[in-house]
Amino acid sequence: MSALTLGFIPLTDCAPLVVASALGLFREEGLEVTLSREASWATVRDKVAVGALHGAHMLAPMALAAGLEAGPSPPLIAPLALNRGGSGVTLSAALVRALREEGPLDARALARLIARRAAAGSPPLTFAVVFPWSIHNYLLRYWLAQAGIDPDRDVRLVVTPPPRMVEQLRGGAIDGFCVGAPWNAVAMAEGIGELVLHGSAFWAGAPDKVLGVAAGWAAEQPDALQALLRAVLRAGAWADDPANRPELIALLAQPGHVGAAPEAIAFALNGELVFQRGDAAFPWRSQAAWLLSQMQRWGQAGPDLDAAAVALAVYRPDLYRTAAAALDLAAPTVDSRPEGAGGFFDGKAFDPAQPLAYARSFAINRL
Amino acid sequence: MRVLIIDPDPARAALVAEGLAGLEPFEARHEAVFDEARAAAFAPDVVVVAADSPDRDTLESLREASQTNPRPVVMFVDRSEPGLAEEAVRAGVAAYVVDGLAPGRVRAVLEVAMSRFSLMNQLRRDLDKAKADLASRKIVERAKALLMKERGLEEETAYRLLRKLAMDKGRPIGAVAGDLLAFAGVLKGDAS
Numbered sequence: 001m002s003a004l005t006l007g008f009i010p011l012t013d014c015a016p017l018v019v020a021s022a023l024g025l026f027r028e029e030g031l032e033v034t035l036s037r038e039a040s041w042a043t044v045r046d047k048v049a050v051g052a053l054h055g056a057h058m059l060a061p062m063a064l065a066a067g068l069e070a071g072p073s074p075p076l077i078a079p080l081a082l083n084r085g086g087s088g089v090t091l092s093a094a095l096v097r098a099l100r101e102e103g104p105l106d107a108r109a110l111a112r113l114i115a116r117r118a119a120a121g122s123p124p125l126t127f128a129v130v131f132p133w134s135i136h137n138y139l140l141r142y143w144l145a146q147a148g149i150d151p152d153r154d155v156r157l158v159v160t161p162p163p164r165m166v167e168q169l170r171g172g173a174i175d176g177f178c179v180g181a182p183w184n185a186v187a188m189a190e191g192i193g194e195l196v197l198h199g200s201a202f203w204a205g206a207p208d209k210v211l212g213v214a215a216g217w218a219a220e221q222p223d224a225l226q227a228l229l230r231a232v233l234r235a236g237a238w239a240d241d242p243a244n245r246p247e248l249i250a251l252l253a254q255p256g257h258v259g260a261a262p263e264a265i266a267f268a269l270n271g272e273l274v275f276q277r278g279d280a281a282f283p284w285r286s287q288a289a290w291l292l293s294q295m296q297r298w299g300q301a302g303p304d305l306d307a308a309a310v311a312l313a314v315y316r317p318d319l320y321r322t323a324a325a326a327l328d329l330a331a332p333t334v335d336s337r338p339e340g341a342g343g344f345f346d347g348k349a350f351d352p353a354q355p356l357a358y359a360r361s362f363a364i365n366r367l
Numbered sequence: 368m369r370v371l372i373i374d375p376d377p378a379r380a381a382l383v384a385e386g387l388a389g390l391e392p393f394e395a396r397h398e399a400v401f402d403e404a405r406a407a408a409f410a411p412d413v414v415v416v417a418a419d420s421p422d423r424d425t426l427e428s429l430r431e432a433s434q435t436n437p438r439p440v441v442m443f444v445d446r447s448e449p450g451l452a453e454e455a456v457r458a459g460v461a462a463y464v465v466d467g468l469a470p471g472r473v474r475a476v477l478e479v480a481m482s483r484f485s486l487m488n489q490l491r492r493d494l495d496k497a498k499a500d501l502a503s504r505k506i507v508e509r510a511k512a513l514l515m516k517e518r519g520l521e522e523e524t525a526y527r528l529l530r531k532l533a534m535d536k537g538r539p540i541g542a543v544a545g546d547l548l549a550f551a552g553v554l555k556g557d558a559s
Binding site: 039040041042043046047049050051052130131132158159160161162163164 | 403418419420421422423424425426427428431452453456457461
């Protein structure tokens with residue numbers, strides 16, 4: 001038995017790890033896994049970096065950010081995606097009421113409201129995301145910017161931990177947020193916010209969390225890594241099966257896991273959140289390139305970044321294919337594909353070979 | 368130097384603040400939750416934050432200067448030798464430093480925080496163990512009383528029987544006593 005410790009954050013998409021543990025799938029694959037519930041992404045990153053965790057449930061951009069300056073030997077690798085969908089933009093009930101007076105509930109209405117507030121000398125609206133390196137940050141920024149709202153100038157963007165989003169919205173400290181499941185559903189259930197943009201409406205099949213693994217451990221223990229990937233893939237398939245939904249919801253609702261109301265957890269599971277079905281767990285390098293293009297767009301990475309090299313070093317579809325083959329699961333035969341065509345809500349396509357040109361193509365960017 | 372301690376465990380935060388009182392002239396404040404407006408008013412030079420506080424992610428976002436955040440912070444371990452970074456993570460402490468402050472002055476703060484965290488975590492473990500021991504003793508007492516009643520044993524004999532069961536099964540006496548009480552409950556129909 002190989003012993004390892006994996007971290008997770010209380011979010012619905014930690015399901016593959018929690019399920020693999022609860023159903024004994026890790027043990028069946030010869031692993032003795034301890035799950036460690038963590039309070040922040042920064043602590044997850046640091047614990048993996050110093051070896052206190054072997055791997056973790058991670059925001060996909062976080063794994064890439066760790067490899068920005070590491071060249072061909074990044075500290076973390078992402079051999080598997082944990083989920084697609086489940087995130088969304090929620091605005092406060094008060095803001096939604098004001099927007100409805102503008103017309104259809106969209107970012108353009110928000111842009112008009114923001115312009116009027118600025119002219120009247122009102123303080124900027126405040127929106128929260130979960131971490132600077134997150135699909136939530138890029139999704140919210142993209143959505144605001146395509147309507148002409150500059151996310152760095154016209155609004156105030158702050159970082160708030162997911163479990164605190166709802167209380168901050170309730171207290172009026174923030175006017176909206178972009179967060180993963182179940183927190184949008186929790187805000188709706190309380191009647192204090194409305195989900196105005198589903199993650200799947202922004203980008204069908206958008207990347208979200210990955211299984212980030214310490215590269216040193218992965219290189220030293222290739223068999224244990226494969227066992228880990230098999231267990232997580234099997235858990236993802238179990239979690240996708242509607243027949244297992246009640247058991248999954250009860251498992252996630254436990255205080256030691258997500259610790260939210262079962263109804264709120266059910267919302268995304270019965271909606272758009274997918275773990276393994278339809279190659280959902282495949283780590284597309286083209287999606288890594290899209291995330292890196294957004295880091296460049298918003299000034300988190302410089303224009304000289306070699307996005308293709310980072311995507312190649314951090315995202316490891318080769319390791320995924322080995323695990324999938326052992327389970328007789330089909331896997332994509334290519335590592336990259338054109339992203340977005342028909343998938344992004346604004347219809348803009350992304351050529352993974354041209355991330356910088358893409359980042360520059362937006363009217364609002366920090367390049 | 369002003370130090371802000373963010374820790375959901377107020378007793379541990381107080382212990383860190385007390386430890387820092389032995390250092391150079393400075394002001395320490397501790398809060399359970401990071402509040403940007405209150406923090407800005409205090410204007411700390413160093414923020415010490417518990418690894419089990421979700422506010423670490425908010426502090427991470429303050430690493431870039433912006434209109435609303437003119438004093439960016441850096442993570443102290445970015446600027447220190449790798450060994451110290453590892454030690455701090457394992458001790459459950461992170462420190463954010465307002466850019467420009469000399470690393471040497473911060474090191475002492477971080478070392479106090481790490482040692483106080485270790486001390487507090489040890490105290491908490493000792494307390495948990497003491498509570499568990501006490502609970503176990505109560506269970507043994509109840510199992511002993513049950514044996515005395517049901518089997519008509521003397522107290523000393525009942526205890527010796529429990530101890531023998533524990534030794535035969537290679538399990539703690541508290542666990543065996545707990546099993547006995549649970550089975551007795553089932554036989555009486557408590558846990559149908």
